[in-house]
Amino acid sequence: MADTTHKFSIHETQNVKDLLKEHGFPVFRYAQIENAIYKNFITDFHAIETIPKPLRELLSEHCFYDSLEVDTNKTSANGQTTKLLFKTKGWEHIEAVIMRHLTGRVTLCISCQAGCPMACSFCATWKLGLLRNLDYHEIVEQVLFAAKLLNDEGNKLRNIVYMGMGEPMINYDNVADSIRSITDQKKLDLANRRITVSTCGIVPGIKRFTDDFPQTSLAISLHAPNDEIRKSIMPVDHTYPLKDLMASLDDYVAKTNKRIFYEYIMINGVNDHIALAHELGKLLQGKLAHVNFIPYNPWEGTNSDGYTTTPRFIIEKFQSILQHYWVISTIRATMWDDIDAACGQLANKKQ
Ligand code: SF4
Secondary structure, three states, X not given: OOOOOOOEEOOOHHHHHHHHHHOOOOOHHHHHHHHHHHHOOOOOHHHOOXXXXXXXXXXXXHEEOOOEEEEEEEEOOOOOEEEEEEEEOOOOEEEEEEEXXXXXXXXXXXXXXXXXXXXXXXXXXXXXXXXXXXXXXXHHHHHHHXXXXXXXXXXXXXXXXXXXXXXXXXXXXXHXXXXXXXXXXXXXXXXXXXXXXXXXXXXXXXXXXXXXXXXXXXXXXXXXXXXXXXXXXXXXXXXXXXXXXXXXXXXXXXXXXXXXXXXXXXXXXXXXXXXXXXXXHHXXXXXXXXXXXXXXXXXXXXXXXXXXXXXXXXHHHHHHHHHHOOOEEEEOOXXXXXXXXXXXXXXXXXO
């Protein structure tokens, strides 16, 4: 990896524009650089043939592209899932996962922090603790790497979920900048509605997000319909209990008229008692909600809590009970058992 100590990222648009101006290059040169980086996925400044050689040299001298280095690139046996493990300049490991759905839809799951401080008991990532927030260009580079990989195989990246390592609402500014870059028409030009930010329930972050990104989708890691169980598996509930969380979500829906995705991980004997399905139904009845049940994925070597997956028939029972309350739900397909693609699993082993 190049020495980047005194350089800035090529994704820092204003800095690059200032550099060009300072050295007397016309404004249209930035558009050519932008086109090469974000539309043609060129990562080597010397390979940008649309700009003059002195400008290529200037970029090489002052800018860097390689915030991340690919450590592992593993695709599942069925070809549907690709797990990307990146190494940052600080030698932390972070993950991104490409999911090629049978419908033809392609989704990329990205990380916003190395590790995570939120300590959800069912998650592999938090065992690392928070190593650090990712810079915005480290988030963007995960997307660009996956977009190029998909482009090379004739696929197009259309959906991004911030559901990898880390809690987006506590790295809000970098996440916000990355969304602006990803949706910029002159850059990656993804539709806002095809981007989903997932939070464990940081209420002030949800309020900012509602005001800043009313077109972008929101997912909530709910995982329990009452504070007692939620507190036992998600410490965030001590700070932001369900009453406050639901009030902030009602405000999001009132302002955006968008459906919220509620993630509910099914852990045997922990949050899957049938009475809880009724509580969940009552909690979400009449709201613009979509529940996604996630069968718990035991992560080898790091599962100190001894959790196991809820039997399929109980998950289906939860679904039928939610129907009774007119709440839409789906069960997430497990696409990745052979490549350790559950959040934090691979990085945890490496770290
Ligand atoms: S589930 Fe998300 S918020 Fe909770 S510890 Fe894991 S990465 Fe952090």
